[in-house]
Amino acid sequence: MKKLSVLHNTFFIERTYPKPPAKVFAFFSDPVKKRRWLGGDDVGFEVLAFEPNFKVDQYERWQYRFQGGLLMRTDICYQDIVPDHRIVFIYTMTFGDKRASSSQVTVELTANGSGTLLRHTEQGAFFDGTEPPEGREQGTGGLLDLLGKLLEEAP
Amino acid sequence: MKKLSVLHNTFFIERTYPKPPAKVFAFFSDPVKKRRWLGGDDVGFEVLAFEPNFKVDQYERWQYRFQGGLLMRTDICYQDIVPDHRIVFIYTMTFGDKRASSSQVTVELTANGSGTLLRHTEQGAFFDGTEPPEGREQGTGGLLDLLGKLLEEAP
Numbered sequence: 001m002k003k004l005s006v007l008h009n010t011f012f013i014e015r016t017y018p019k020p021p022a023k024v025f026a027f028f029s030d031p032v033k034k035r036r037w038l039g040g041d042d043v044g045f046e047v048l049a050f051e052p053n054f055k056v057d058q059y060e061r062w063q064y065r066f067q068g069g070l071l072m073r074t075d076i077c078y079q080d081i082v083p084d085h086r087i088v089f090i091y092t093m094t095f096g097d098k099r100a101s102s103s104q105v106t107v108e109l110t111a112n113g114s115g116t117l118l119r120h121t122e123q124g125a126f127f128d129g130t131e132p133p134e135g136r137e138q139g140t141g142g143l144l145d146l147l148g149k150l151l152e153e154a155p
Numbered sequence: 156m157k158k159l160s161v162l163h164n165t166f167f168i169e170r171t172y173p174k175p176p177a178k179v180f181a182f183f184s185d186p187v188k189k190r191r192w193l194g195g196d197d198v199g200f201e202v203l204a205f206e207p208n209f210k211v212d213q214y215e216r217w218q219y220r221f222q223g224g225l226l227m228r229t230d231i232c233y234q235d236i237v238p239d240h241r242i243v244f245i246y247t248m249t250f251g252d253k254r255a256s257s258s259q260v261t262v263e264l265t266a267n268g269s270g271t272l273l274r275h276t277e278q279g280a281f282f283d284g285t286e287p288p289e290g291r292e293q294g295t296g297g298l299l300d301l302l303g304k305l306l307e308e309a310p
Contacts (some may be wrong), residue, residue, distance in 0.1 A: 082159060
């Protein structure tokens with residue numbers, strides 16, 4: 001067995017968006033918007049399955065691959081949802097049959113003039129060197145930037 | 156609505172035990188041992204329900220109260236299990252109908268001579284001032300001390 005290890009890493013990202021919290025929240029709660037955001041052409045993964053399930057204590061599941069590579073899974077389980085205000089979830093990433101990481105995420109939305117301040121706190125555990133933690137913060141920042149772009153395009 | 160807030164808090168606790176990792180792991184995996192440890196007289200809660208379910212992606216649920224007080228729930232969901240080595244889970248605490256916190260825990264067990272080094276890392280999010288984060292580390296330390304006592308008594 002490869003040597004077991006766990007690296008813990010917490011990061012915090014803020015973004016401001018020109019749309020109100022309900023419009024931002026919709027990208028988490030509405031499966032069509034979420035699919036467009038996290039599984040669309042901008043992200044570049046081939047989505048093989050998406051089972052939305054935005055409810056506390058329930059699992060939402062993605063399966064995807066990148067350029068014909070390894071099957072990857074993201075399994076999301078919601079811990080707390082306060083509509084238009086707060087979403088707390090855990091998500092695991094699995095590469096092939098290897099659980100790579102498990103992270104707890106808190107998304108807080110607050111009205112900021114006519115827009116929204118989004119605060120993303122991610123408390124991660126990375127297993128056995130499968131994935132370096134450093135890339136996660138950068139990747140998440142990119143997804144939050146993409147959310148801003150989609151919000152600007154939205155009616 | 157009470158003002159929403161989230162406090163994030165991470166703590167790390169180590170304990171050494173005189174029994175090997177398999178004996179320590181059994182207190183997480185064996186429902187009878189777990190019930191004795193976390194729901195026994197030493198802890199002092201009245202356990203109203205315990206639904207063990209030590210499997211990845213599955214929920215294990217406790218309901219209890221303290222001296223006739225508010226109904227409390229702990230819901231545990233396992234993210235990664237490597238027998239005798241590692242357990243990763245999320246757990247939420249709910250007081251009445253109020254979600255108070257959600258935490259990701261990593262328990263790492265390594266052989267230490269004829270005994271075990273246990274490392275507990277807890278990455279918590281505490282909601283709306285329902286529970287101060289400071290007590291959690293102290294409470295967890297007490298439970299890990301109790302585990303040591305039960306391990307010494309075990310055959």
